[in-house]
Amino acid sequence: MKLHYEVDGDNFLVAGEASASLKRTLKQLGIDSSIIRKISISMYEAEMNMVIHAYGGVIDVEISTDKVSIILKDQGPGIPDINLAMQEGYSTATHEIRELGFGAGMGLPNMKRYSDHLNVHSEVGVGTTVEITVYLT
């Protein structure tokens, strides 16, 4: 089944709603709680990144009996050096964002850690697409 979410950029008050909604759905599907945890954490990180860096975007989720694939697309500034961004602690967040407790440089590393497959395509000035896959079996 397919789910679609629109993520409002720059609104921290509703940031994380898409992840929360997906989490509810996954629980209803009876998916093992440790797997839900992996999906929730990686999607939450990706959703927050979208809000912090890319003025929002769209999320498409596809759930089948063997895996959950999440594709997050934004038209933000893009990531100039993906390898650098994958390093723990590397962050470009502004002081204001850090004050809010975000931007610790754990976003992409956490996504990698909690997903089974992570793909990041990015073009500076065009946008970023993040593909997260978590297997259910």
Add this chain to the structure above:
Amino acid sequence: MYSHSVTLEQEKCIGCTDCIKRCPTEAIRVRGSKAKIIQDRCIDCGNCIRICRNGAKRAVTDDIHMIYNYKYRIALPAPSFYAQFPKAKNIEQILNTLYHIGFTDVLEVGCAGEVIAKHTYDYVKNATVFPFISSSCPAIVRLIQRRFPSLIRHVLPIISPMELAARYIKSNYLDQGINEEEIGVFFISPCPAKATDIHRPKGLEKSLVDGVLSMQDIYKVMIHKMNTETSKPIKRQSSYKGLSWAMRNGGLDENTIKSHIAVDGMESVIGILEKVEDGTLSNIKYIEALACTGGCLGGALALENPFVSRYTLKKWIEEDMAKGALDNRELLESIGQIPVLFNKDITPRPVFSLDNDMERALKMMEDIEMLYKELPKIDCGSCGAPTCRCFAEDVVKQDATIEECVFMLRKKIKDLSQVMNSLTEPLVQGENDKYRKE
């Protein structure tokens, strides 16, 4: 034996939507103008009791006369109980009145709370999975089993102060050679969840509490006897530290467990548990989560406003502190000998799961999503379900029919009337034309 402590009085229920909206596990529906509690989902938090303006939701607790089935009748008053008597002279007077209404012995749960606080500290200090979530509020443990099964391993596997108090006092009587059948231990409860807890305990095979009495019921009997002369000298067992268990932080101050969160009120607790599940609170070591706003002071069976209660209790605590530290070390030490760890696993109760077979569950979920898109999404509650989303689930699960939604019914009637109108078109065309001209 009943399985839940929250029940409905049919004749008082007018079928409004107040309770369905406030249930944290979406456990209530209105069907045929009466509320219906879905047993599997109910966590006995008592929210619906508080919200019902017709008094149709009731907590089932034990009858006070039940105490006379026992020769030795021991009352376990929690600190929250003291807060119901803002005008009492002192705590001694409250405890003394318990003897007047028929109890033969009293053990202050507060002192067991002091011991549990110490055990909690030791346990968390040596733990590796963080944060730990307090297990002393049974409604929260039930919530975790149903809504947050992934957090079961975070639940602190330590029994409640109530249970520890009962274990201690019973072992004390047994040591004196008294027959177990003659000992009755009764907890005076601020909430229905505690009543369920003794019949279906969490983390242990069997509770040693024999009965749970409602604070309201005891209060009614007590107010008439408050001024009776003291017949028995009262020796306090709990120090001010134990009393603060009923305040929100569960008696743990910053000096005991650093980096802990004390959260109360169902919605706030759910918010925190979501965060734990998302892994954003792994820097926190311990979470004291209580279902009621104001903690146990705000229990559905408490009489006094929880904020007044907090003031009253603070007053008692200050008075106790002023009197100088109560030396209850010996008592605490003997209570400390009693084992407190859970001896039974807490099992997940995934009541929200649509089907055990994922393929079928996926199909149902697709149907739910499709139907939900059609619904007005205003969550009016007229269908008897708390939200449109929940209604869509009920319809797909065949627990409700689509026409129960007034908007869908209206649409259907409109469609039907158009069909009827078009049916008449070819038959009485002349007539119809005549009306149109007018």
